[in-house]
Amino acid sequence: MKKLYGVIGDPIGHSMSPDMHNDSFSALQIDAHYQPFHIKSEDLKTAVAGMKAIGLSGFNVTVPHKTAIMPLLDEIDPLAQAIGAVNTVVREENRFIGYNTDGEGFVRGLNEEYGSSVLDKKIAIIGAGGAARAIYYTLSQQGSIRVDIANRTPEKAEELKNRCPYPVETVLLSLEELEKQLGHYDILIQTTSIGMSPKVSETPISVANIRPDAFVSDIIYNPAETMIMKEAKKQGARVQNGLKMFVYQGALAFEKWTGVLPDPKRMQKIVEDKLGGTSC
Known part of the structure; x- marks a missing residue:
């Protein structure tokens, strides 16, 4: 049957x-x-x-x-x-x-595209909503790791950090602080809806300070290339969408x-x- x-x-x-x-x-x-x-x-x-x-x-x-x-x-x-x-x-x-399976799905795709394990990399997540929670907790479950969080509302980022049941080193940042310190990070993960229609010309932060060897992963896959991905590519960074x-x-x-x-x-x-x- x-x-x-x-x-x-x-x-x-x-x-x-x-x-x-x-x-x-x-x-x-x-x-x-x-x-x-x-x-x-x-x-x-x-x-x-x-x-x-x-x-x-x-x-x-x-x-x-x-x-x-x-x-x-x-x-x-x-x-x-x-x-x-x-x-x-x-x-x-x-x-x-x-x-x-959202978080594990993201981590599988990230590891595949990045080409190696991300556990020893310095990671920053933009956003503190449901997708950010799935990704943050799944990364934290993998083992000893450093994942910082930047969000427009500090209280939501703090709640995300405090409720994580797995050991993880995390610093909470404002979006402005992340922009200034972007050169410290190997991987940037964008989990907000900014960049989707009708906000296709918008980006949650400026990536002017990103390292040319950094990696930017945006969970949006329609459009296939968001504004933050376009700007990061101009700086030499590798990018990945959410497909x-x-x-x-x-x-x-x-x-x-x-x-x-x-x-x-x-x-x-x-x-x-x-x-x-x-x-x-």
């Missing part, structure tokens, strides 16, 4: 996950189908119960349900619990277990459901074709 997987969110029509996962099922000859489900917040509890009742084998969770779904699940993975958000649900017998994060979080979810890691390059090509161009 064909297994059913899916993604829930509101809105959901823009999701590229069905194309990515259904192609991987086909390529790996797995008898399964991945379906988008448009679920409004007020229907979430009923929807989760319904998906369990019809035998859904697993599903992804996107905005605005990543936090709201947590009390509706039977178990939460410790990292997802610490992050405070679930993006992947796995069915084990009649139990729904929540995971978060690999999106691909790897999906690949890791697929692996949790099936026990098989799909081909990330094939998944990336699917997304690039749908976006109408290649990534940086």
